[in-house]
Amino acid sequence: MKKNYMIVSALVIAVGVLSFQKTGNESVEKYLKKQHIYPHGNSMGNVSGAPTDGNCTNCHGGTTQSGTTKNTLTLTSGATPVTTYLPGTTYNVALTMNPNPSKKGFEAVAMYGNNVIAGTTAIVTGGGTAISNNRQHHTSTSNTSTNQAWIWNWTAPSTNVGDVTFYVCTMVSNNNGIESGDVVYLSQHVIAPAANAGVVKVTGNTQNFSAGYSSDKNAVVMDFSSLVSGKMFFNLVDLSGKSVFTYKMGDAQIGDNHEVIALPEDLKSGIYVVNMFVGNNPMEQKIMIQK
16 A cells, blocks of 8 residues: 555656646746747847848747738938939938837848848937847837837948848737737848949049959059049958958059059959049949959
């Protein structure tokens, strides 16, 4: 009889342990979700819905739906809405949801070509956004602000890189972002280059600027005429807008100039933009480096 009692007691203890373990795991899971660290790392980064990213379901329960009619992304230059971009120009970006709920979240990223980050972003005071991994996302306060648009600045790449796609992932919370029932909306917003995006910038003090790559010399060869004399500065930029090589030069002469700038041996082949300055007068041209 005593033996049977011990067996029953052991079974009761085992069931109690398993029940506690399950309850504990569920509590931990909810806590981790609430802290945005479950199951695929910090939800604030790489959840834009872009080809290289996950989306908000990385952390939130619920379903994923098309956000084509739900998400509205608008670019403006000053107070004027635009549908195309000029290289190097900074635009105001506003993202809203229709209708605009009080409990929501988002992440967005701009890319071109083979999923390359396009341009740079910056926070606007009062815009309700933050930056992680070159992606804009909501803050804890804007997550619960009724009818608030998320606003930030985007500076286009320094040269025409073709169409730029803004990948947007928004999320509507049914309650507090922990329980299932949240809905995630994915959308894409394409911004084409302006018709004059490839025009070489030449000021009134310089003219006839041309730049090319010499494979024999591994150098950029430039020819231009200048109406003024001034210090020359060379800056080579990749298509993401990153400066990859700079060089301070001597004074340009009034009239025709011919300059050869040797490049680093480890510079990779590809398309780059030559930014050349005489004093404060800029010149720009795209080149192909093929080694």
